[in-house]
Amino acid sequence: MAAAYRAIESEKQKPLFFDPLADNLAGNRGRVIIASLPPKAMMGGWTVLIRTCVIDKLILHAIAQGVDTIINLGAGLDTRPYRMTLPETLRWFEADFPHIFDWKNIRLADEVPNCQLKRIALDLTDTNARLKFLDEVGVSSKKILVLTEAVTPYLSEDVVAAIGLELRSRSVIKYWIVDYFSPSAYEYRRRSGMSQAMKHSPFLFEPKDYFGFFADCGWVPKEIKFFGEEAEHLGRPAPFPWLARLITAMLSLVMSPEKRKAAKQYAGFVLFEPRSEHGK
Numbered sequence: 001m002a003a004a005y006r007a008i009e010s011e012k013q014k015p016l017f018f019d020p021l022a023d024n025l026a027g028n029r030g031r032v033i034i035a036s037l038p039p040k041a042m043m044g045g046w047t048v049l050i051r052t053c054v055i056d057k058l059i060l061h062a063i064a065q066g067v068d069t070i071i072n073l074g075a076g077l078d079t080r081p082y083r084m085t086l087p088e089t090l091r092w093f094e095a096d097f098p099h100i101f102d103w104k105n106i107r108l109a110d111e112v113p114n115c116q117l118k119r120i121a122l123d124l125t126d127t128n129a130r131l132k133f134l135d136e137v138g139v140s141s142k143k144i145l146v147l148t149e150a151v152t153p154y155l156s157e158d159v160v161a162a163i164g165l166e167l168r169s170r171s172v173i174k175y176w177i178v179d180y181f182s183p184s185a186y187e188y189r190r191r192s193g194m195s196q197a198m199k200h201s202p203f204l205f206e207p208k209d210y211f212g213f214f215a216d217c218g219w220v221p222k223e224i225k226f227f228g229e230e231a232e233h234l235g236r237p238a239p240f241p242w243l244a245r246l247i248t249a250m251l252s253l254v255m256s257p258e259k260r261k262a263a264k265q266y267a268g269f270v271l272f273e274p275r276s277e278h279g280k
Contacts, residue, residue, distance in 0.1 A: 001026075001030055001033045001034060001044075001048075002048050002076065002077065002150065003022045003023075003025045003026035003030050003076075003077040003079075004022070004023075004026035004030025004031045004033065004034050005030075005034065005044075005045045005048040005049060006019040006022035006026075006048065006049075006052060006079075007019065007022035007023035007026050007030070008031075008034075008045075009049050010022060010023070016049055016050075016052070016053050016234055016236060017049075017052055017053060017056065017083075018083065019052075019079055019083050020083065021079045021082055021083065021107075021108065021111060022077075022079060024107050024108075025077040025079065025103075025104065025107050025108070026077065043238060043239070045239075046231075046236070046238055046239050047227055047267065049236065050227045050230055050231050050234065050236065051149065051150070051179075051227070051268075051269060053230065053234060054225040054227075054230055054268065054269050055147065055149055055177060055269060056080070056084060057225075058177055058223065058225065058269065058271050059080070059084070059145065059147070059177075060084075061223075062145045062174075062175050062271075063086070063087065063090065065143075065174075066142075066143050067090075067143045067144065067145045067174065067175065068089070068090060068091065068141060068142050068143050068144075069090070069091045069092075069093070069137065069141035069142075069143070069144045069145070070090065070091070070092045070093070070144070070145050070146075070147060071093045071095065071134075071137060071144060071145070071146045071147065072092065072093065072094045072095065072147045072149070073095050073124055073146060073147065073148045073151060073163075074095070074096055074124055074148060074149070074150075074151035075094035075095060075096045075100075075119075076096060076100060076149075076150075077100070077103075077104065078094070078149065079108075080092075081094075081113040081114060081115050081117045082108070082111055082112075082113050082114065084114065085114065086114045086115040087115065088114070088115060088116075089115075089116070090115040090116065091115070091116045091118070091141065092113070092115050092116065092117045092118070093117075093118050093119075093120060093133075093137055094117070094118070094119045094120065095119075095120045095121075095122040095124070095133060096119075096121070096122065097121065097122075097123060098121040101119045101121055104119070105119070120133055124151070124155065124159070124163070125155070125159055127162065130163070130166065131166060134166060134167070134170060138170045138172050138173070141172050142172065143172065143174050144170075144172050144173045144174060144175075145173075145174065145175040145176070145177070146167055146173055146175070146176045146177070147177045148163075148176070148177065148178055148179070149177070149179070149269075150179060151179070152178055152179055152205050153179055153181065153203045153204070153205050154201060154202075154203065154204060154205070155204060155205055156204045156205065157204075157205055157207060157213070160205050160213075161213070161216070161217055164176075164214060164217030164218065164219060165217050165218065167219075168217060168218035168219060168274055168275075171274075173274075174273060174274070175222070175271055175272065175273055176219060176271075176272040176273075177269055177270070177271055177272075178214070178269065178270050178272060179267075179269060179270075180210065180224065180226075180267060180268045180269060180270045181206075181210075181266075181267045182210075182265070182266045182267060183206075183208075184266050185266045185267040186203065186206050214270075214272060215275065218274060218275050218276075219272040219273070219274065219275060220272065220273060220274075220275045221270050221271070221272055221273075222271045222272065222273040223270070223271040224268060224269075224270050224271075225268050225269050225270075225271075226264055226265040226266075226267070226268035227264075227266070227267050227268050228264025228265060228266065229264050229265065229268075230268070232264075
């Protein structure tokens, strides 16, 4: 589904980004999934586009800060090693289920990545396999960024906490990019029909105190990119129906500055760093 949304965006006259491999990876199945979603779930496609831009920017900034290795946990059909301008010396590790990589290896057999790419078949809920993977990558790296794009929402709080503690215990891991959702975002997901449409892939991670949860794992936010705010910068507002846009515009006239700000910060991505390095 995410690859299909990237493919559709890439076909536009002025796309936010260009992903030439997305359509090949998504196949017809990706577009069928999109067509099966309820109309109120249109926000899902928009967030895929905004998050793609957000994470691209965070990755480039991290590389500029000396990151030499990227670990993409739950990589799915991501194509960043191919479509982004990256240092040839950058090491990029993708981890995901074997069948994901079977499909990906076939579809991308003739493509050449722009960095040193390696795929590792891994079930993220397998603690021993996860620890072994992190140890093997960490021993040969100097500065690591870990990416979990659209991954943590589908894991239990126990698994996310375990991953957080494991990442924090390795001093070579300097950054961690994680999805952020406010309580109102989870509520919208349920009301929009998205939860029902994706009942076979339910959200499991809904901590009551998001930042407190990660602080307990040893991580604090270095940078936060909210979808609403980033969309304004990109000139790509949320695709609400015209009536909803009208109502929202009218309500914003009577909202306090704090509430208007909160409305733009309902979801996004957080670039975490180890708490001790943040000076706390």
